[in-house]
Amino acid sequence: xxxxxxxxxxxxxxxxxxxxxxxxxxxxxxxxxxxxxxxxxxxxxxxxxxxxxxxxxxxxxxxxxxxxxxxxxxxxxxxxxxxxxxxxxxxxxxxxxxxxxxxxxxxxxxxxxxxxxxxxxxxxxxxxxxxxxxxxxxxxxxxxxxxxxxxxxxxxxxxxxxxxxxxxxxxxxxxxxxxxxxxxxxxxxxxxxxxxxxxxxxxxxxxxxxxxxxxxxxxxxxxxxxxxxxxxxxxxxxxxxxxxxxxxxxxxxxxxxxxxxxxxxxxxxxxxxxxxxxxxxxxxxxxxxxxxxxxxxxxxxxxxxxxxxxxxxxxxxxxxxxxxxxxxxxxxxxxxxxxxxxxxxxxxxxxxxxxxxxxxx
Amino acid sequence: xxxxxxxxxxxxxxxxxxxxxxxxxxxxxxxxxxxxxxxxxxxxxxxxxxxxxxxxxxxxxxxxxxxxxxxxxxxxxxxxxxxxxxxxxxxxxxxxxxxxxxxxxxxxxxxxxxxxxxxxxxxxxxxxxxxxxxxxxxxxxxxxxxxxxxxxxxxxxxxxxxxxxxxxxxxxxxxxxxxxxxxxxxxxxxxxxxxxxxxxxxxxxxxxxxxxxxxxxxxxxxxxxxxxxxxxxxxxxxxxxxxxxxxxxxxxxxxxxxxxxxxxx
Numbered sequence: 001x002x003x004x005x006x007x008x009x010x011x012x013x014x015x016x017x018x019x020x021x022x023x024x025x026x027x028x029x030x031x032x033x034x035x036x037x038x039x040x041x042x043x044x045x046x047x048x049x050x051x052x053x054x055x056x057x058x059x060x061x062x063x064x065x066x067x068x069x070x071x072x073x074x075x076x077x078x079x080x081x082x083x084x085x086x087x088x089x090x091x092x093x094x095x096x097x098x099x100x101x102x103x104x105x106x107x108x109x110x111x112x113x114x115x116x117x118x119x120x121x122x123x124x125x126x127x128x129x130x131x132x133x134x135x136x137x138x139x140x141x142x143x144x145x146x147x148x149x150x151x152x153x154x155x156x157x158x159x160x161x162x163x164x165x166x167x168x169x170x171x172x173x174x175x176x177x178x179x180x181x182x183x184x185x186x187x188x189x190x191x192x193x194x195x196x197x198x199x200x201x202x203x204x205x206x207x208x209x210x211x212x213x214x215x216x217x218x219x220x221x222x223x224x225x226x227x228x229x230x231x232x233x234x235x236x237x238x239x240x241x242x243x244x245x246x247x248x249x250x251x252x253x254x255x256x257x258x259x260x261x262x263x264x265x266x267x268x269x270x271x272x273x274x275x276x277x278x279x280x281x282x283x284x285x286x287x288x289x290x291x292x293x294x295x296x297x298x299x300x301x302x303x304x305x306x307x308x309x310x311x312x313x314x315x316x317x318x319x320x321x322x323x324x325x326x327x328x329x330x331x332x333x334x335x336x337x338x339x340x341x342x343x344x345x346x347x348x349x350x351x352x353x354x355x356x357x358x359x360x361x
Numbered sequence: 362x363x364x365x366x367x368x369x370x371x372x373x374x375x376x377x378x379x380x381x382x383x384x385x386x387x388x389x390x391x392x393x394x395x396x397x398x399x400x401x402x403x404x405x406x407x408x409x410x411x412x413x414x415x416x417x418x419x420x421x422x423x424x425x426x427x428x429x430x431x432x433x434x435x436x437x438x439x440x441x442x443x444x445x446x447x448x449x450x451x452x453x454x455x456x457x458x459x460x461x462x463x464x465x466x467x468x469x470x471x472x473x474x475x476x477x478x479x480x481x482x483x484x485x486x487x488x489x490x491x492x493x494x495x496x497x498x499x500x501x502x503x504x505x506x507x508x509x510x511x512x513x514x515x516x517x518x519x520x521x522x523x524x525x526x527x528x529x530x531x532x533x534x535x536x537x538x539x540x541x542x543x544x545x546x547x548x549x550x551x552x553x554x555x556x557x558x559x560x561x562x563x564x565x566x567x568x569x570x571x572x573x574x575x576x577x578x579x580x581x582x583x584x585x586x587x588x589x590x591x592x593x594x595x596x597x598x599x600x601x602x603x604x605x606x607x608x609x610x611x612x613x614x615x616x617x618x619x620x621x622x623x624x625x626x
Binding site for chain 2: 078
């Protein structure tokens with residue numbers, strides 16, 4: 001029941017949308033496609049569903065080549081970012097639609113629709129039209145339709161992106177429960193690293209039509225294979241800067257220096273890219289090996305409990321994320337502390353060569 | 362601001378005056394119309410209307426017009442639906458040029474086509490049939506319908522199509538059972554415009570018919586020259602010609618408003 005992409009590629013009018021991709025999704029697994037807008041998440045999902053034919057490569061399902069099989073004959077379902085329902089049908093008819101087309105008998109359809117409506121808390125709205133529902137209810141209708149037919153592959157393309165904050169939280173909590181006792185492959189596309197971490201499962205990071213890394217979510221987060229994967233899997237974006245290793249010391253700019261630790265001391269002398277996640281750059285010294293850095297404050301965003309400060313560090317745009325509310329004067333120089341015990345080092349090609357403490361988070 | 366009622370009132374009087382005058386004339390005798398200026402009928406008569414409803418040369422004009430207009434509306438929208446879908450959903454070689462070329466058909470005066478159509482339809486034996494006029498009018502109405510429908514269809518996200526395929530709909534099942542109800546307002550607007558243009562078009566309808574499929578507008582122009590002036594009768598015919606249009610507008614007025622909101626009509 002596994003879904004396999006075998007060097008699947010997609011080009012449109014000579015433009016590469018998906019680079020040759022190999023991916024195997026295990027049965028019963030929850031997989032997150034993580035990437036920015038236009039990174040190719042939707043195209044990849046359309047290829048998986050069979051809505052688009054790959055330019056080259058094959059798609060196998062359950063040990064069978066399904067590359068040329070039309071979407072109607074594959075047992076897939078999909079939920080979109082926009083709330084897509086049939087506007088001329090009632091909520092009940094919307095949910096029943098895939099079952100009706102599969103020629104399941106009426107009593108069975110009724111039983112399954114009612115059960116799904118109960119699960120999605122849509123029971124009081126079954127006679128209404130989708131346009132008479134709130135955004136959250138519309139999206140739950142779309143999800144009910146996707147789940148009611150017991151598809152082998154359920155694709156969710158940023159299903160929560162158009163919902164307001166509260167509804168998003170609510171549906172996000174419900175999702176793992178909905179998939180818990182299903183033996184389908186779920187694929188969930190999102191732009192938010194936080195969602196990937198919440199859902200667990202596996203995560204594939206996408207960048208410009210390329211899957212840069214695929215593996216268990218925590219694994220991908222803590223051991224990014226390269227700078228791009230690490231940057232995709234970090235919100236706010238990961239801080240990067242050029243550093244030089246000399247002897248047992250790293251040097252950033254002219255004056256910032258710190259000792260290499262046990263897992264990075266073996267790196268050859270030369271230049272590297274340093275990566276530090278924003279929450280490891282704090283206003284007060286924090287962590288095992290804080291190093292003081294100074295920069296001019298560009299933007300300071302204060303939310304109720306956190307301060308996000310953008311500052312300039314020798315020509316690089318850095319972000320610091322600290323708990324507590326701190327006041328900053330825009331343009332003034334301020335001191336921050338980065339915890340290099342959680343830093344990552346990448347070579348010139350962007351591959352991870354060393355992570356302090358053996359991991360980074 | 363005590364005079365703010367003035368401008369709209371003047372405007373409405375200005376708009377309604379010719380229609381009132383027509384209505385006024387239709388209830389007068391021809392003698393009274395020619396006799397002098399009267400603001401309302403001095404000798405009220407329904408004679409004009411009775412003549413129209415009892416004389417086949419008159420009422421068959423309406424029947425003929427309604428037949429070819431309905432035929433034209435059905436053909437135009439039926440052909441325009443798949444065409445508009447193609448323009449809204451697919452990109453193909455020269456799609457924008459073809460779309461524009463379709464619209465340019467509307468820009469040529471009907472007179473340009475009168476002679477070739479007359480010759481052509483006579484040659485294939487369609488002259489003086491309802492189908493001839495209906496087909497001739499599709500030249501103007503299909504491009505218009507395609508243009509209107511394309512606007513409405515592009516307002517429907519293509520994810521709806523995909524969802525339907527994923528649920529198991531075939532293309533035609535999706536198109537007829539899901540897509541057409543979704544753009545019902547657009548179909549209503551397109552039908553309205555096809556109906557209107559075909560109903561008011563005179564030149565081609567007159568050129569392509571003689572007796573069997575003679576439209577009401579042609580009947581009106583011809584009667585004026587046969588038995589002297591029958592102005593009362595003509596006015597009554599004019600009033601009756603406005604009625605179907607008014608009916609159709611009444612039924613689709615909400616759809617038209619929607620069409621304007623979508624920026625295509």
